[in-house]
Amino acid sequence: MKDIKKDFESFASDPSPKASAAVLNRIQTQLEKELPSPWTAARGLGLAHLGSSFLTLMACSQFGVRLFFDGEGLMHYFMKISPTFCMSFCGALYLATTVLLARLFLTHDEWNLILRSRGLSIASLALISLGGFSLVSHEVNFETGLLWFFGAALGGELVTYVKSPHLWFSHTSLRK
Numbered sequence: 001m002k003d004i005k006k007d008f009e010s011f012a013s014d015p016s017p018k019a020s021a022a023v024l025n026r027i028q029t030q031l032e033k034e035l036p037s038p039w040t041a042a043r044g045l046g047l048a049h050l051g052s053s054f055l056t057l058m059a060c061s062q063f064g065v066r067l068f069f070d071g072e073g074l075m076h077y078f079m080k081i082s083p084t085f086c087m088s089f090c091g092a093l094y095l096a097t098t099v100l101l102a103r104l105f106l107t108h109d110e111w112n113l114i115l116r117s118r119g120l121s122i123a124s125l126a127l128i129s130l131g132g133f134s135l136v137s138h139e140v141n142f143e144t145g146l147l148w149f150f151g152a153a154l155g156g157e158l159v160t161y162v163k164s165p166h167l168w169f170s171h172t173s174l175r176k
Contacts (some may be wrong), residue, residue, distance in 0.1 A: 034109075035163055041110040047103035049132040056097050062090045063137040063144070087147035092155025095126055115160065122156040 003079035057067040073077075074093075078086035099122075103111060108150040114121055126149050133148075 036107065036110045036113060036115060037080060041106065041113040044106045044110055045098075045102050045125070047115055047130075048105055049098045052094070052097035052101050053129070056094050058089050060093065062094060062148070063133045063139045065133055065137050084147055087144050088151030088154075091126070091148035091151030091153075092158075094129065095122060095152040095156035098160040099156050100127060101111070103159075118157070118160050122153055122160075126152040 054067065056062070057065060058073075060078075061072060062075075066073070075086060075090070080088050081104055102114065106114065129152070130140070130149055134145065
């Protein structure tokens with residue numbers, strides 16, 4: 001069996017910059033072939049968001065937008081606590097469902113790519129959704145939109161921490 005440490009030391013001590021650059025270029029091209037493109041990850045996240053929008057809007061009429069069924073759905077129960085809670089929790093439920101579906105359907109590498117820009121991804125989805133809701137509903141004003149956005153950002157962010165496998169074993173002896 002080869003000694004990897006000796007191979008690395010001989011590679012590192014090689015005075016020829018051409019050999020080092022050639023090896024590094026080969027490694028970079030191989031990584032670019034194997035890693036998913038950001039557009040693939042964004043497309044997967046967008047499809048997960050469409051799926052979660054469909055599911056969420058069946059159960060909760062956010063800003064009066066409802067896909068199926070009559071009545072208030074989950075909003076009826078959330079409003080019993082308070083309107084502030086209702087707006088925040090509806091936003092949290094909306095984006096948390098997106099993140100959960102994305103975690104289930106994206107590959108490990110695509111998910112890691114999304115996690116690198118987690119804040120931007122969550123904020124973008126929340127703002128795009130809020131913009132869509134404001135286009136189709138007259139019930140979106142500054143206060144409700146801000147509460148909904150806060151809940152959506154917080155819910156999406158918290159679910160990324162819960163569903164990250166590297167955090168499950170970070171404080172246990174199972175990780176080696």
